[in-house]
Amino acid sequence: MTPPAPTPRPGDQLASTVCGTRVVVIRASAAAQSQLACGGSPLVPAVDAPPAKPGPAGTATLIGKRYVDATGTLELLCTASGAGELTCDGAPMTLKTAKPLPASD
Structure with missing residues (x-):
């Protein structure tokens, strides 16, 4: 089994093993020691991961979408969709919503 990724840093590429x-x-956050997982299995560095398997039609993670943890301190960008659900420290991560544009009158 591949060891889980160390503390996530901006720019790290991670992959699911399931x-x-x-x-x-x-x-x-530099101070946080977040445990990231997908489908109940820890995320690993993408270079150590097995080849990506294409996700089914009703995927749980969507390519091009950003996911944030409950505190908003950790943000991930999905580069390949899959069937597993992203979690941070056991709590599901949510889709980041777009910021509303200011109204122009």
């Missing part, structure tokens, strides 16, 4: 999900860390 599905085709691959992510890039966009934002992470």
